Amino acid sequence: MKRAVHALSRMLRGIEDTLLAVLLAVMVILAVGQIVQRNLFDSGFVWTDELLRILVLWLTVIGALVASRTDQHIRMDVLVRFVPSAxxxxxxxxxxxxxxxxxxxxxxxxxxxxxxxxxxxxxxxGGYPSWWFQCVIPIGFALICWRYLALAIYPPPQQQETSEAV
Incomplete structure (x- = not known):
C-alpha cells in the first residue's frame, strides 16, 4: 500500500510541477502580449483578461496542492509547538x-x-461552459484532502522550527 501511495504521489508531483510551469509561462506571455498590444497598437484581445483570471485560479489551486505535498501549506499548529516532543x-x-x-x-x-x-x-x-474552468476547485481540494490523509498515515520527518523573528 505504501509503495502505491508513493508511486501515485510521484506521478502527481510531476504533473503538478509541469502544470505550474506551463500555466506561469502562459500567463506571463499573455500578460506581456496584452500590455504590448494596448500600449503600442491601441488594441488587444477581448478574452485575454478573462483567461488570465481563470489561469490565476488554476495557478492558485495547483500551487496550494504543491504546497501541501510536503506540509508547507498554511498551518494552524500552534499547539504542536508547546507540547512535549513525545x-x-x-x-x-x-x-x-x-x-x-x-x-x-x-x-x-x-x-x-x-x-x-x-x-x-x-x-x-465567449461561450465555453464555466464548469470546465472551475472544476479545478473541487479536484484540487479533493487531492489536498487525499494528500493530508496520506501525511496522517505516513507523516514526513519532523522539521526543525526556527525561532528567529522576522
Missing amino acids: LQGPLRRVVFVATAVVCGVLAWHSYQFVRIEAEYGSVLL
Whole structure:
C-alpha cells in the first residue's frame, strides 16, 4: 500500500510541477502580449483578461496542492509547538486529519458549486461552459484532502522550527 501511495504521489508531483510551469509561462506571455498590444497598437484581445483570471485560479489551486505535498501549506499548529516532543508526532497526525476533513468538506461544497454552474449553463471566454474552468476547485481540494490523509498515515520527518523573528 505504501509503495502505491508513493508511486501515485510521484506521478502527481510531476504533473503538478509541469502544470505550474506551463500555466506561469502562459500567463506571463499573455500578460506581456496584452500590455504590448494596448500600449503600442491601441488594441488587444477581448478574452485575454478573462483567461488570465481563470489561469490565476488554476495557478492558485495547483500551487496550494504543491504546497501541501510536503506540509508547507498554511498551518494552524500552534499547539504542536508547546507540547512535549513525545506528543508532537501524534498531535501532528491529528492536525493532518483535521486538515483533510476541512479540505474534504471544501471539495464537496465546491463540487456542488460547479454542479450548479453546469446546471445554469454559465459560460466563459465567449461561450465555453464555466464548469470546465472551475472544476479545478473541487479536484484540487479533493487531492489536498487525499494528500493530508496520506501525511496522517505516513507523516514526513519532523522539521526543525526556527525561532528567529522576522
